[in-house]
Amino acid sequence: MGDQLRIACGVFAAINYEDQPVFPYIYWGLRAQNHRGHQSHGFLTYSDGKFHVHRSLDLVPKIKTSAIHEWFGRLPGHVGVGNVRYTTSGKTDEESLIKGTQPVTASKDGLKLAISFNGNVVNTFQLRKEINVEFPGFSYECDADLICYKLLIERLKGHDLASVAKTCMKEVDGAFSVAGVTQDGEFFAFKDPHGIRPLCAGHSKNDSIFAFSSETVSLDINGLERDFELQPGEFVKVSKNGFERQRLVDNGRKAFCAFEFAYFARPDSRFDDKYVYEIREEFGRTLVRENPDVVRNADMILSVPETGDDSALGVHEESGLRWERASRRHRYVTERAFLLLNKDRQSTIDRKINILAPKINGKRVIVTEDSIVRGDTTKVIVEKLRRMGARKVYLFVTFPRIVGPCLYGIDMATYGQLIGSKHKTEEIAEIIKADAVCYQSIEGLVNAIGFTRDQLCLACVTGEYPTPLAQKIADVMKKKFLEGHEETGRLYEIEDAIQSS
Ligand code: SF4
The missing domain is CATH 3.40.50.2020 (Rossmann fold)
Structure with a gap:
């Protein structure tokens, strides 16, 4: 590849019903997916009502044998989410990068959410305005914050997880593949109604571990079997019985990113039944x-x-x-x-x-x-x-x-x-x-x-x-480009201009 292109993120999340630490699965899952983002990485695990978080810049680190116990101590629990990230939105100075490192969390009135996200939100301006009403002074460093707070706002209205995911699917314009965990340790994932970015699900042979991953290589490295690619608009909750799947929005088409096959995905990853290298x-x-x-x-x-x-x-x-x-x-x-x-x-x-x-x-x-x-x-x-x-x-x-x-x-x-x-x-x-x-x-x-x-x-x-707003924004950007205006690429500014025109 000539030009150095970057994708927004890689997601890996897992639950271990053997009540063993989930951290090693998330660690290896992210190591296998580091090509999807190497500016920063983060782990979040859940135990006894608490989230335990480690976020840092650069590649997922090698862990020395002598440090393993320290890592396990820092990230206890049998369920968690992880993320590798390259920013395609927000600021890129070191402080902002750390702040924008996922997984992100949001909490209010005893409700808590943590999510790991891959994608890009297009209607950032509108969402930010809405979130500011409930959380005055809200600012964000990555689009995952917008999704996380949007979910929390809907949860505060008393809705269950599937309903809040459905609202997100209907009201957020863009691409989002999300895996998350709540203050009660509920473990879930969902995809936008076009299924633009990948997210697959897999489990261990003895049915004790269930995972979500941007690519199948992270299931492979953990010895997990691939079950399915999430459908556009699908919400999946995990229990001891396995995956509970619900198609919440079906707009009749999907729009999986074609560039994944040409460049981003690892050649040994599988989408549906084909390996990427076979397609190449x-x-x-x-x-x-x-x-x-x-x-x-x-x-x-x-x-x-x-x-x-x-x-x-x-x-x-x-x-x-x-x-x-x-x-x-x-x-x-x-x-x-x-x-x-x-x-x-x-x-x-x-x-x-x-x-x-x-x-x-x-x-x-x-x-x-x-x-x-x-x-x-x-x-x-x-x-x-x-x-x-x-x-x-x-x-x-x-x-x-x-x-x-x-x-x-x-x-x-x-x-x-x-x-x-x-x-x-x-x-x-x-x-x-x-x-x-x-x-x-x-x-x-x-x-x-x-x-x-x-x-x-x-x-x-x-x-x-x-998606409709992306089309509008792209058209405005093209017009401005052809007229010789300088382009910033900042969606919220363009969306703001469209909204107020
Ligand atoms: S096909 Fe092109 S525009 Fe669509 S998601 Fe992939 S890179 Fe973006």
Whole structure:
């Protein structure tokens, strides 16, 4: 992957009816999902009416054997929720990041809630106003606070958990996959009515542990079996008898984020019955079928490790071209401080990826990429391949051209930052100095995923947003962008402007 994109969050939550500590399950669940957020992480467990919380910045830490007892002591209880986070909303200074680290809690009049959330709220302005009436002076550092307080306000009216989740589904515009626990240790999860972000459920063979997770890899690492992906608008409560499922809102379509398949999810995660890597291989096969002329004029395939690897195998199988493993990752180079500096991007690629020049010298190379967002890093990769002697560089991009921002939890907030919203495909090839850029078609993507088009969110490649306010906001943003206004990407400001216009 060229551009460093981030998703909002990863959720893992579990209950252990053997009355054993749940913390180790949550810990391993988050370790397996650290790719979904590495700015901060948090654990919250429940015992005897109390929440026990640990929140910190950076990756989920390795725990030394000598410190294990301390961790167990700090996070007791048989039920809990955890989260890894990268902020796509709110402030990014250190203090705000810590404040915005999940799980979040809200309490009043003896009622308490803690939730872990993945997604992005679009009607932030309206929700903030509503919450301020019940909680004067309310301010928030992440969208999870908005959901948590909204749930609590409905609970204070005397409604049960399913009813308050249903109100949330009806009144919150955006993407939200939520797992939570109450002051009585009730354990639950739900998804927005479009099911935009993933959340699956699983259990242990002896029926003592039940869990919710953004991705199946976190069930795997804990030895749990996957049961189901939550449906859009579904609420699930857990008891000793297992999952109690209720479809609370059914608006006739789902809109699962298509980008999860191309980039975010781990290749060994499963959505419904397919592994992500199998879908990525099919992306590669589709690209070959869609670009026969380019394939005829190429000598070999190269992937930029690691997200391009699975599609490279598909390209190889369909075309018969050799997949030359001439690009390798420097495995232990992980200094993110360097990797995040734009001005250091040239050396970033050199430090991350080793390209074996003699293998590509004089060759016409197809390079598989998962997506092009800003285009600047892809350009550096193309330049590097040319420096190494590649005669031709063709890019096979598995995700179609991104033309609009994501308002549902992926770090693409404005039109201006997207090379695909400003330029046509041929112009992009010229800018990044590739001989050709071949994006997968939207039809090809949909068919390879195996969903129907109205089961996917494709907003960033079609401009059609599944939720009404997001569509309005995207339209206003686009108009302003085309008129040359500076974009902030702050949804609450745009929503405020729309509400008061
Ligand atoms: S707009 Fe794009 S990235 Fe965002 S949820 Fe939809 S498909 Fe995913």
